[in-house]
Structure formats: structure tokens, C-alpha cells
Amino acid sequence: NAGVTQTPKFRILKIGQSMTLQCTQDMNHNYMYWYRQDPGMGLKLIYYSVGAGITDKGEVPNGYNVSRSTTEDFPLRLELAAPSQTSVYFCASSSQRGGVSYEQYFGPGTRLTVT
Amino acid sequence: GNSVTQMEGPVTLSEEAFLTINCTYTATGYPSLFWYVQYPGEGLQLLLKATKADDKGSNKGFEATYRKETTSFHLEKGSVQVSDSAVYFCALRALPSRAGGTSYGKLTFGQGTILTVHP
Numbered sequence: 001n002a003g004v005t006q007t008p009k010f011r012i013l014k015i016g017q018s019m020t021l022q023c024t025q026d027m028n029h030n031y032m033y034w035y036r037q038d039p040g041m042g043l044k045l046i047y048y049s050v051g052a053g054i055t056d057k058g059e060v061p062n063g064y065n066v067s068r069s070t071t072e073d074f075p076l077r078l079e080l081a082a083p084s085q086t087s088v089y090f091c092a093s094s095s096q097r098g099g100v101s102y103e104q105y106f107g108p109g110t111r112l113t114v115t
Numbered sequence: 116g117n118s119v120t121q122m123e124g125p126v127t128l129s130e131e132a133f134l135t136i137n138c139t140y141t142a143t144g145y146p147s148l149f150w151y152v153q154y155p156g157e158g159l160q161l162l163l164k165a166t167k168a169d170d171k172g173s174n175k176g177f178e179a180t181y182r183k184e185t186t187s188f189h190l191e192k193g194s195v196q197v198s199d200s201a202v203y204f205c206a207l208r209a210l211p212s213r214a215g216g217t218s219y220g221k222l223t224f225g226q227g228t229i230l231t232v233h234p
Contacts, residue, residue, distance in 0.1 A: 003219030004158070031220050042204060044118065050219055058221070078226075090158055094220050104220065106151075106158030 005106035023091030032074040121225035138205035
């Protein structure tokens with residue numbers, strides 16, 4: 001059981017480049033999330049999705065885009081990378097029933113550096 | 116808005132010492148509270164949780180009690196091991212903003228506390 005997988009593990013981008021962080025879960029969870037973790041800070045929610053075709057902004061969405069075409073995949077797109085986007089990115093998923101969500105399962109993270 | 120504040124780290128202890136990591140929160144109503152642990156090079160894992168006042172969450176020798184009167188959820192362990200070395204995050208899941216709604220499971224995290232345990 002793979003759980004939540006993320007690729008790549010590490011990436012260095014130049015300012016202005018773009019890239020997509022991949023996230024896949026094999027638990028058939030409806031809810032998926034993208035967080036960023038900055039040094040000495042907690043995780044901040046970037047975007048979340050409650051099902052295929054449905055996404056919404058979290059606390060810090062600027063500079064990012066997401067899509068959810070399938071239940072399994074929730075890619076995060078960075079357009080015009082900036083040094084402020086240097087961070088560790090975590091994808092997570094959870095199941096839900098009757099509008100109540102359960103434990104979030106996290107991927108191993110992607111460490112991104114923008115120089 | 117909602118917020119979570121954890122004690123400043125890093126925390127360094129000797130094996131078998133007693134551990135306390137403080138966590139306080141600000142939220143309306145009765146949020147659910149969580150402790151997550153992040154081992155080196157890995158993602159976060161749920162350690163324990165409590166969903167209502169006076170609940171005690173426990174797992175792997177760790178405990179935390181939901182204290183509504185002090186808005187706290189301090190993590191404790193009576194005897195730490197080297198394998199407990201990790202980053203610990205306190206988090207809350209707020210109630211829906213309206214009756215019958217959902218918060219979609221969104222979590223608000225504290226800044227994390229690094230724990231290092233020496234033999």
C-alpha cells in the first residue's frame with residue numbers, strides 16, 4: 001500500500017521557471033490538500049480539493065494553481081517561480097463521510113529551492 | 116481566526132527523561148486537536164488526537180489532554196527514547212463556519228518543536 005506519493009523529492013528552479021509537483025494517493029480518498037512548510041513555521045494550506053473537479057484556495061494560494069481531474073491525482077503547479085516559494089511541499093489526503101473528515105495522510109514531501 | 120502556538124524548540128533530552136511540549140490554541144467553539152510527528156526525511160504522521168473537552172489522546176506512550184479552560188493540548192511522555200527524536204506539530208481542525216456545513220478537514224498547525232533525545 002503506497003499511500004500518498006509525491007514526485008520529485010528535490011528540485012532546484014531558477015527564478016521565472018515553472019514546474020508541477022505531482023501527488024498521487026491510492027486510498028480512494030475524496031479530500032486532498034497541499035501544504036508548504038517553511039523553516040521554523042508550521043504547515044500552511046495552499047489549496048485543497050473535496051473531490052474530482054472541485055478545488056478551493058487555502059491560506060496561501062498566490063503563485064500556485066491546482067487541478068483535480070481524477071480522485072487519485074492532485075498536481076500543484078508553480079508558474080513564474082520566485083525565491084519566496086522556496087519551501088518543503090507536502091501533499092495529504094483524507095477520507096470523509098457525511099461531511100466529516102478523518103485522519104489526514106501525508107506524503108514524504110518535495111523540497112524546492114528557487115534561486 | 117484560528118491559531119496554534121507551540122513552545123519554542125529545540126528540546127534536547129537524555130534517554131528516559133520526561134517530556135512536555137506545550138501547545139495552546141485559539142479557536143471558536145470546540146475544535147478537534149491533534150499531535151503529528153515528523154521523523155527525519157518523512158511526511159507527517161498522526162500521533163494522537165482528541166475531539167472534545169477533557170478527552171485524552173494517547174499513543175506509543177505519548178499523551179495529551181484537551182483542556183478547554185486553558186485552551187491547551189500539551190504533549191507528554193514519561194520516558195523518552197532515542198527513537199522519539201523528531202519534529203512534533205500541534206494542530207487543530209476547526210468547526211464548520213455554519214451549522215450543517217463542513218470545514219473540509221482543514222488543519223491549522225503550530226510551528227513545530229524539534230525534539231532530540233541523546234543516549
